Amino acid sequence: MQKLPFDTVLIANRGEIAVRIIKTLRKLGLRSAIIYHEVDAATLAVSMADTAIALEGSSPIAAYLDAEQIIASARRANVGALHPGYGFLSESAEFARAVASAGITFVGPTPESIELMGDKIRARRFVQQAGFPVAPAAVEEDEPETFVSRARDLGLPLLVKPSAGGGGKGMQIVRDLGTLDDAIAQARREGLRYFGDGRLYVERCAEKPRHIEVQVLGDSFGNVVHLFERECSVQRRFQKIIEETPSPALSAELRKRVCEVAVGVARNANYRNAGTVEFIFDGHEFYFLEMNTRLQVEHPVTEMVTGIDLVAEQLHVAAGHELALSQSDIVSNGHAIEVRLYAEAPEREYAPTTGKILMLEYPECEGVRIDSGIVQGQKITTAFDPMLAKIVVHSATRREAALKAAHVMRQLVLLGCETNADFLARLLMDDTFLSGQIHTGYLDENPHLAIGQCGSDLPAILAAAALLTKPVRDSADAVPKLHAELGKWRN
C-alpha cells in the first residue's frame, strides 16, 4: 500500500466503530486521536487511542454532533485526517466541507456525493434518470395537492418515508388505507424532529421484501469496484439485527446483475470512498432503495469473506491514491454472518434496557470476530444507540456459520443488563432462518421467536438463586439439624 500523507487520524465517533478504526490505524502504523464526551471517559476506545480530547456538551449526543468543537480538537491534536465512522456527522456534507477547509483530509466521500445521496428523493430521481430500477412511488413535492391520492393509487402495502435521514427512522408501514393519514403525520413529525426536514414520499412495498445491499469502493480517478452483496433482511422496526454474505436469495446471474447496477450507480455519482447501495428484492426484481455514503455497521461480513480491510481502503482513497484493487482481485470465500448484540428486551417489543455491565466474557474461537466497545463496569444508558457489540462468524457454509454463531451467542457471558443474546441464538437455529426463506417481515410473522422459555432449566435457575441469596440460606441454617430431620419424618 502507498504511503499515506498523514500520520495521525482523528476519530469523530465512539464505541465499537472507534475501536475498530483504531485497530486499522495501528496496523498501518498511524497514530489515533479521539474526541469523547465525559460519559464515555472509561470506555475502550478512549483508552486505546493515542490521544483523547474531551468535548463539552449539553448532552452526550450533542457533543458528538458539535462540528465546530470537533474540528477545533482536530486542529489541537494536529491530525492530518478525520474518520467520521457511521452515524453522528458521517453523512453531513456541511461537516465534510468544514473539515476540508480546516486543511484536514475527510475520510469519506465528497460533500457533493453526500448531498446527492443524503436526500432520498433526489437520490431516487438521480438513479432513475441514470436508467436503474426504482420502486413505484409518490413523491409529495412533485404535486403536493395530489400526494395522498397518488399514494393510495400505488396499492397496499405502502411505506411512508422522510426524504432526509436513514436507519429506518421515521418510516411508517401502511397496510390499511385508513391509517395512511396518521402514518403521514407521524413520519413528518419524526422527519422534522430528527432531521429538520418534513418532506415525504411513499413507496409501494413489495410482498416479502428482502433487503440486499452491495458494498462498493471508489477512488478520485473514476474507478469503482464492488465487494459483493450483503443480505440484511432480518430486521426489527426497520433496523437490521442479522446480516450475512452471500445472500441465500440470489442466483449467480442475479448477483452479477445487482453488483453491476451498484457499481453503475456509484460510477454515475463519481463516488469516492466505501459506500453501500441498498436494494429491495421481491424474489424476481430488485429496486434501488438508497445509497449510504459511509462505512456501514455490517461491513465486517464483507471483510471476513474478501479479506479486505475496508477502513484501510477508505484511508487510501481519501488520501487521493488510486484504488490498488481491481475487480478481478476481489473474491468471496465461504459465508459470514454478523449478529448485533443489543441492550434490549425482545419479549417486550424490543424495548431498550439499561444497567451496568457486571461481567463480560467473550468466547475465543477461530473464524469469530467480535467488534465491541464495551468493558466490564460500564453503565449502559439510553444516551446512545442500544448496540453493544457485533459478533461476526466466518465458515465454509451458511448453515455452519449460523450454528457456530448460535454457539458463540450461548457461550458469551454478559451480566448486568438484559440483552437480545438468547433471542439471537434462537433465531440462528430457527428452521425458517436456516432455510434462507427470510424477508423483512420475518420477525413480525413469527412473534413466538421473541419469547424465551426457561423450560427444563427452571430448577437449576431457582436452586442457584436460592443458594446465592443470603436470607434464603440464613433461614435454612436457622433450622436446627435435628428439627430438619424430624420435618422429613413428618412428611
Added chain:
Amino acid sequence: MRHSFALNAESYELWLSPGQRDYRLHFGGEVIAPVALSHHFNGSGMLEIASETVSVRFAIDGDVLHLHIHGRTHILRYRDQLREFDLSEVLASHDAAQAPMPGVVVAVRVSRGDAVSPGATLMLVESMKLEFVVRAPRGGVVDRVHFEVGESFEQGAALVTFSDERR
C-alpha cells in the same frame, strides 16, 4: 420460611432446608436434593443439583441476581416481603401507567381530572430515538401527570396515576 423470586414476570415460591452437608430445595410441591454451589469466587461456580453438575456464572446487584446457566442468561429479583407490602398499598389505591423503559416525554395528552377510558393515549415518549405511545391501563380519572415534556424517567417510573373514581 418461604421466599419469593420474580423471573420473567412470574413469581416463584421456594425455600431451602438443610441436608447432610448441603441443602434441599423445596419448590412447586417437590423436593430437589441435594443442591449445592461450590467454588464460587469471581462470579463463577459449579452448581450441583440432584445428580447433575452445571457450570454457573453470576453477578449480584442488590436484590437482583444475574445468572448464566446452560448458555442462557436469566435475571431474577429476590422479593423482600416487607418492602413489597409498602409498595402494594400505594399501587392498590392509585394504579399507574408505568414506564416500560427509560426515556423522555415528548408530548402529554391528558391533565389532572380528565376522565379516560382504557387504552386512551396518555403520553408520547421517546427512547433510543423511537417514539412510543403510553396508554391508560384502565379507565379512571387522572390524578397526577408525573413528568412534563422534556423530562426523562427511569424504567418502572409511574408516569400517570389515576384516582379510584371510575366512569
